[in-house]
Amino acid sequence: MNSLIIQLLASEKLNGDNYSAWKSNLNTILIVDDLRFVLSEECPQAPASNANRTVREAYDRWVKANEKACVYILASMSDVLAKKHESLATAKEIIDSLREMFGQLSWSLRHEAIKHIYTKRMKEGTSVREHVLDMMMYFNIAKVNGGPIDEANQVSFILQSLPKSFIPFETNVSLNKIEFNLTTLLNEL
Structure with a gap:
């Protein structure tokens, strides 16, 4: 090993x-x-x-x-x-x-993971890296339990969960039609 x-x-x-x-x-x-x-x-x-x-x-x-x-x-x-x-x-x-x-029923685990993804909000002043990695863990839990979320939507969920201090970043992404995968998003944030 x-x-x-x-x-x-x-x-x-x-x-x-x-x-x-x-x-x-x-x-x-x-x-x-x-x-x-x-x-x-x-x-x-x-x-x-x-x-x-x-x-x-x-x-x-x-x-x-x-x-x-x-x-x-x-x-x-x-x-x-x-x-x-x-x-x-x-x-x-x-x-x-x-x-x-x-094991709970997979729908229950999937539901909890997706609920976390929808409601998760990064607190101002906390680590963006930790926040994104936490979100990625819940994307994986949803996937393992039959609820895969494609990468474009994962990026959208992460951007939507950021605090107000990231509005200029989000605006730049939107106006310039920048497309990220999870790795590039994590590096840019």
């Missing part, structure tokens, strides 16, 4: 109250390490002894990815939860069990 993954795993250990943030971190890790497919794809059948190389490699890849995903998941939760789930064979079984224990 590289140090970035270890930091992410340690930063948000699942304890039950933080399921949504934990799931978001875990999804990031699984995507970065190209392991997320084990949550949606069934394990290929164990190859016969005379199976061709491609079939054996597909099976081996899935098994190795599942083992790694299981280690990441178990390492990112409290000891009690890890002990309870260590006997499960697949990462999908662990995630399904955790969803049953802690």
Whole structure:
């Protein structure tokens, strides 16, 4: 495991109250390490002894990815939860069990994230970087729970949430028809 993954795993250990943030971190890790497919794809059948190389490699890849995903998941939760789930064979079984224990209905999480996005206002004098990163986290929560918001609308929500001291910036963007993606917006702000 590289140090970035270890930091992410340690930063948000699942304890039950933080399921949504934990799931978001875990999804990031699984995507970065190209392991997320084990949550949606069934394990290929164990190859016969005379199976061709491609079939054996597909099976081996899935098994190795599942083992790694299981280690990441178990390492990112409290000891009690890890002990309870260590006997499960697949990462999908662990995630399904955790969803049953802690997961609200996805519409509820999506609703809360979108409500936060609509009502969030940056306070004058606070860090614009922290504000934008917070908004981006809620965009991700909405997306993970079935409510993706395209990047152009994300930029609009962020601009709309800024305090009055940013009116000259917003006016310049509007008058000059400047289009930002999230990265360029963050850098410009």
